[in-house]
Amino acid sequence: MQDDNAPNTYIFGHTDTEKVRLIEQDRHFNQAMGGLLAEQAESVLSTVRSVLDVACGPGGWALDLAQQYPDIQAVGVDIDEGMIEYANTMARASGLDNALFRVMDASKPLDFPDGSFDLVNARFMVAFLTQEQWPAVIEELLRVCRSGGIVRLIESEWGGTSSPSYEQSLNFTILAMQRVGQGFSVDGRHVGITPHIRHFLLQAGCIDVQEVAYALDFSAGTLMQKPVCDDLWVAQKLVQPFHVGVGVATQDEVDRLYEQIPGEMLSDDFYGTLYLDTVWGSKP
Amino acid sequence: MLTFALFSAMVSILPLIPTSPYREDQEKGSANAMADSASWRDLLKAIIKDPQERERVAAELGKNAVTLTRWSTGESQPRQQHLRQLLRVLPADLRGQFVALVQQEDASFHDEAFPDSPSNLDPDFLRGVWKMRAETSSVLLFWTLCKHVLQHALLQLDRQHAGMSMTVVQCMPPAQDGTIKSLREVFGRGTSPWPAELEREAMFLGAESLAGYVVSMCRPEAVGDLRTETTYLPHYKVGHEVSAAACPLLYANRVAGCLLVASTVPNYFASSARFRLVLDYASLIVEAFTPEQFYPLERISLRLMPSFEVQHRLLVTLQDRINGLMLRAQGDSVRPPLTYAQAEQLAWQELEEELLGAAEEQYNRELWSEHKRR
Numbered sequence: 145m146q147d148d149n150a151p152n153t154y155i156f157g158h159t160d161t162e163k164v165r166l167i168e169q170d171r172h173f174n175q176a177m178g179g180l181l182a183e184q185a186e187s188v189l190s191t192v193r194s195v196l197d198v199a200c201g202p203g204g205w206a207l208d209l210a211q212q213y214p215d216i217q218a219v220g221v222d223i224d225e226g227m228i229e230y231a232n233t234m235a236r237a238s239g240l241d242n243a244l245f246r247v248m249d250a251s252k253p254l255d256f257p258d259g260s261f262d263l264v265n266a267r268f269m270v271a272f273l274t275q276e277q278w279p280a281v282i283e284e285l286l287r288v289c290r291s292g293g294i295v296r297l298i299e300s301e302w303g304g305t306s307s308p309s310y311e312q313s314l315n316f317t318i319l320a321m322q323r324v325g326q327g328f329s330v331d332g333r334h335v336g337i338t339p340h341i342r343h344f345l346l347q348a349g350c351i352d353v354q355e356v357a358y359a360l361d362f363s364a365g366t367l368m369q370k371p372v373c374d375d376l377w378v379a380q381k382l383v384q385p386f387h388v389g390v391g392v393a394t395q396d397e398v399d400r401l402y403e404q405i406p407g408e409m410l411s412d413d414f415y416g417t418l419y420l421d422t423v424w425g426s427k428p
Numbered sequence: 429m430l431t432f433a434l435f436s437a438m439v440s441i442l443p444l445i446p447t448s449p450y451r452e453d454q455e456k457g458s459a460n461a462m463a464d465s466a467s468w469r470d471l472l473k474a475i476i477k478d479p480q481e482r483e484r485v486a487a488e489l490g491k492n493a494v495t496l497t498r499w500s501t502g503e504s505q506p507r508q509q510h511l512r513q514l515l516r517v518l519p520a521d522l523r524g525q526f527v528a529l530v531q532q533e534d535a536s537f538h539d540e541a542f543p544d545s546p547s548n549l550d551p552d553f554l555r556g557v558w559k560m561r562a563e564t565s566s567v568l569l570f571w572t573l574c575k576h577v578l579q580h581a582l583l584q585l586d587r588q589h590a591g592m593s594m595t596v597v598q599c600m601p602p603a604q605d606g607t608i609k610s611l612r613e614v615f616g617r618g619t620s621p622w623p624a625e626l627e628r629e630a631m632f633l634g635a636e637s638l639a640g641y642v643v644s645m646c647r648p649e650a651v652g653d654l655r656t657e658t659t660y661l662p663h664y665k666v667g668h669e670v671s672a673a674a675c676p677l678l679y680a681n682r683v684a685g686c687l688l689v690a691s692t693v694p695n696y697f698a699s700s701a702r703f704r705l706v707l708d709y710a711s712l713i714v715e716a717f718t719p720e721q722f723y724p725l726e727r728i729s730l731r732l733m734p735s736f737e738v739q740h741r742l743l744v745t746l747q748d749r750i751n752g753l754m755l756r757a758q759g760d761s762v763r764p765p766l767t768y769a770q771a772e773q774l775a776w777q778e779l780e781e782e783l784l785g786a787a788e789e790q791y792n793r794e795l796w797s798e799h800k801r802r
Contacts, residue, residue, distance in 0.1 A: 160560040161572040167579055171624055233553045237583040371625050374571075381568060406768045407754055410747050 154272040155321065156382045158224040163202040165378050167234075170204030172372055173298075173420060176360035180209050181263075181296075183356045183422055188294065191262065192216060196288060198266040199223070199250045203231025203243070205267065210235070210243035219261070221248035223272075251277050259290040267298040270337040274325040278340070282348040289427045295350060296424040299337045303360070303418035307408035309401045313380045313387075316398065320390040338421040350425030360418040364411065372418065373409040380405060462522060468511075468529035473500040475518065488517040488668060488692075490591075490621025508537060509589035513621065516590065516670075516692055547701035549708050553580055561715045573716035578617040581689075581709040585702065586619050591668060591692035593618040593626060596713055597639045598685040599723055600632075600780050601773070607729035610634050610780050611643060611685055621668050621692065629667075631743070632783055634733035638674050642686045644728050648675040648707055650697040666736065673697040675710035682722035687713050734787040742779055742786070749775035 156162050174180055181189060193216060197206040200220030210218040220243070222228055231245040248255055250266070251273060264285045273281060285295050305311060318335060321327035328336035338357075345353050362372035380402055387393045408414065465471035476482035476496050486493040489510075498504040499514075506514065515526055530537045557577065564572050578594050586592040595616040599608045611633045616626025623629075633639045642649050650673035669690040677684040687710040689697070697703045733739065750771045757766040766774070 160556070160564055160576070161568045164572050164575045164579070168575060175624075229552060230556065233550055233556060234580065234583060236550055237553065237580050239587045367623075367625075367628065370627055378568065378571065403768060407751055407771075411751060412747060 153274070153324070153326065154224075155317065155326070155386045156271065156379060157385060158226055159382060160226070161378060162382055163227060163230045165375060165382070166201040167204040168371065169375050170208065172360065172368060172375065174205070174208065176368075176418070177358050177420060177422065180205065180212060183354075183424070184294070189213075192294075194261045195219070195263045195265060196221070196254075196256070196261040198254075198264065198285060199269055199272070200227070200231065200245065202227050203234060203245055205265070206245070207231065207234055207238060207240065207243055210240045211238060214242060216242065218243045220245045221250065221254065223247070223249045223251075251281060254284055254288050256288045258287055259293075260288050261293060262290060263294045263296065264289045265296045265298075268300065269297075270299055270321075270327055270335055272326070275328060276325070278344055279347060282344045286348050286350065286427050291427055293427050294424050295345060295348075295427065296422065297341045297345065298420060298422050299335075299341050300421065301335050301338050301419045303416060305409065305416035306414055307405060307416070309404035309408055310376065310380070313383075313398065313401045313405065316387045316393045317383055319392045320386055323390050323392065338419070341421065341423045345423060345425040349428060351428050353423065353425035355421065355423045358420040358422070360420065362416045362418065364414040369414065369416075370410070372416070373406070373414075377402075377405050377409065462525070465525070465529060467532070468526055469500050469502055471522065471526055471529055472496065472514070475522065476500060485514070485517050488621070489513055490668060508534065509620075511537065512588065513591055513692065547704055549705070549712075554712075557712050557715065566718075570716045574615045574713060575617075577709055577712045577716075578615065581705075582617055582619055585689070585705060585709075586691075589619060590696070591619055591621050593622045593669070593690045594709075595626060595630075595688045596685065596716075597633060597643075597674075597688050598717075598721070599643065599683065599728070601777065602723070602727060603781075607727050608723055609729060609731045609784060610733055611637075611639055611730070612776060612780075613688075614685075629736075631736050631739045632733045632780060634787065635730040636732050638672055639686050639688050640730045642674040642676050643683055644730055646676050646678065646683055646725055648673065648703075648710075650674075650703060652695040652698055655694075668692050670694050671696045671698075673703060673706050675707050677710060677714045677717065677722075679714055679717070679719065679722045682724055683728065684714070684717045684722045686710070731784055732787045732791055734783055734790045738786050738790055739783060742782055746772075746775055746779065749778060 177183075195206070195209060195216055195218050197203075197209075197218065197220040200206050200222050203220045206218040206220040209216060220228075220231055222231075222245070225247050228245045228247050231243075235243045235245065246255075250269065266285060269278075269281065282295070289295050302314060315332065318327060318329050319332045321335070322329050322332055328340055330336065342353055342355055360368060360372065362368040380398075384395070384398045384402070387398050388395050409416070462471055462474045465474060476485060476493075482493050482496060486496055489496075495504070499506050511530055515523055515530075518526055527537065557573065560573055560576060561569070574596050578596070581594055582592060585594075593616060595613045597611045598614045600610050600612055601608075603609050613626070613630035613633065616630060618624060618626050635641070635644065638649065638651060650671070652671055654669050654672060670692050671694055672688065672690040674686045674688045676686045687706065689706050691697070697706065750768070753771040753774050754766050754768070757763065757771070
């Protein structure tokens, strides 16, 4: 676990633009995965009454869950106060009374009693956790899950595209993550997280661990091309301070790439696929 | 050049939407089946027995006709929000019966009761918008603020999930004569039956549209029922729209465009609280624009724009145009290279010019046909 004065290590930064981007991204990913909990059997869902979304960001996933399942109490936690304010504002706008958001650092012990939730969900934690932090964080997710409940993780390898500028920019991100101990890349070519998450659950003691992968095609001509390319383009702007701060690229380099990305990604011969991996298991 | 007076004549010849696509002269057997329906599924089954009606209901719902059949046979169960949407696209004379039958199974199901949205914006949301405006870099401000406001507005204005679309419409830059000749839909978000992302359906709007009227007059307006209403306001029904409201984006007595909102529910904006909220959201969208994007009213001289089908044929060439402009600029040793944003703006202007020409041709053709029919 990190010490009390450890910096916020989220690589995209907690800007207002990031809040908006994450809400948009939730929608694309949920669609690609066929729903909020698409892989879960009806018989399992019928037993779920309380859900914790860890590192919930602006709360998009938890808000959609509360909307779609009025009998479920959804709780989201995130380290950033601004994200939580945003989520609470959106919950009020929706008129939801079964969604609650609290400021909490996912890399520290969570302020919930043992076995508080039927389902504990955590997505894309690779963007802020270091390699060393993962096992303890997963153990903590299991602690707040009730016996027989589900711990569910989603991570992504961020895919591949035919845009040289985007690929170069993504490579800077992976190299920068490698330098600060985030991600699991051995050669700087992939984020490298997805092969690990199943084992994290097994090591923490989960049983009946299952896995399903999704591919989100956002090539030219697909409905997803424009929204996903917008998302990734904005993300590349937001991650620039991380690239430059860690020293894997200069500001001129990242600015040049940023300018070239939309022309390449929105062209008629563009190909791109994002990969999402969902792994879940039961607490004994 | 087509004038505004001529445009009024043209609006009147736009194809009329049938007020009730459901024909009352259906076979007696079918009418009996409806009257005898023991459940809402039976009633739906009887309604969609007519293939034309099945296609209409499916299209207005934004669902596949097979889904309707599955609902009617009990093979799948629609969620309550889908039942409410279904209710609104059923023939008006059968809605009462439908509600009663659904309530037999689910007492919590209500008729078209749309409680007013809260009439004021959440102070925390407002503070968030001001903070966003103060702290977001200029490159990302328009994208961030427009999306943020639309995300919040859809949640608040469409709490019952009846279906709503919201679009930010912006004035195109002035033509060579210094006047604004058209508007362009730049951002759009929707809730079912609209797709979540509306940018793919974005189009140019001109004097023939409600948005065009609102920008030209600089005052907000609403149309209660686009299927039936006779009004002095220019309007036409596109897709799932039943009622609509538009509010100009104003700053220092200048206009940048408008916020256009549409609902599947008739008279949705007749509620003063709801209409007021639309105005409030429009005033927040204004914060996404820079002062130079607002134009004096005397420079607004909108022309007619062609139908979506005509526009679509040209709009699909946008990306090729942008890439072509950037390539040509790279090969130009005299002028500096274009940024993506500059090339995109030039491509939109090229398209606008071509569409204005296409509109003139299209409407002249329609006027001529109308003249011959008379």
